[in-house]
Amino acid sequence: AKKQKKKVKAEEDEGWFTFNYSLAVRLRVWTTYLSAFLLTIAAVGFLVKGDSSASQPSEEDDEVTSRKAPQAREYIMTFYFIAIAGILMAVELGHGYSQQWFLFLNYGWGKVLLKGYLICSALSHMDKTWFDWTVGGGLLISCVINMFVHIYFPEEEKNRIRNAIDKIMEEVAKRTVSSQRW
Numbered sequence: 001a002k003k004q005k006k007k008v009k010a011e012e013d014e015g016w017f018t019f020n021y022s023l024a025v026r027l028r029v030w031t032t033y034l035s036a037f038l039l040t041i042a043a044v045g046f047l048v049k050g051d052s053s054a055s056q057p058s059e060e061d062d063e064v065t066s067r068k069a070p071q072a073r074e075y076i077m078t079f080y081f082i083a084i085a086g087i088l089m090a091v092e093l094g095h096g097y098s099q100q101w102f103l104f105l106n107y108g109w110g111k112v113l114l115k116g117y118l119i120c121s122a123l124s125h126m127d128k129t130w131f132d133w134t135v136g137g138g139l140l141i142s143c144v145i146n147m148f149v150h151i152y153f154p155e156e157e158k159n160r161i162r163n164a165i166d167k168i169m170e171e172v173a174k175r176t177v178s179s180q181r182w
Contacts, residue, residue, distance in 0.1 A: 046081075
């Protein structure tokens with residue numbers, strides 16, 4: 001009963017809002033989901049917009065005839081962004097193979113490096129729309145939160161990553177044992 005009272009007292013002392021590791025992780029997870037969703041939409045946008053270097057329509061031409069078909073760059077970026085969005089989701093959901101193959105994405109700094117590259121890629125074409133800037137902003141917010149978690153909760157992050165690596169090692173051991181039976 002005394003421990004319960006101390007626990008209730010400690011919760012009351014924390015105030016109405018406490019930013020702790022579990023809240024930071026939830027925020028990181030949701031911003032990763034949001035950035036993966038925005039990245040998928042941006043990938044489809046590459047195909048819908050067509051060639052970013054298409055000439056502006058003249059007064060005689062209408063917009064439909066002067067718009068060029070998507071070039072190889074748009075197809076490649078579409079596939080690339082959708083694949084990366086899927087990988088980000090799989091790593092965040094804890095899928096074993098994705099955590100093993102893309103081990104650097106288990107770390108906050110790894111996500112920051114990848115998302116920094118994606119920001120540059122999303123904003124690299126000539127005609128940037130408001131949605132391109134929204135995608136870049138969403139990825140930037142996710143980068144900031146990942147760095148915040150990496151800097152302010154280093155021990156918790158090390159334990160989380162250690163658990164993820166242990167889980168990967170168990171999966172590899174199970175696969176090795178099952179393949180040796182045959």
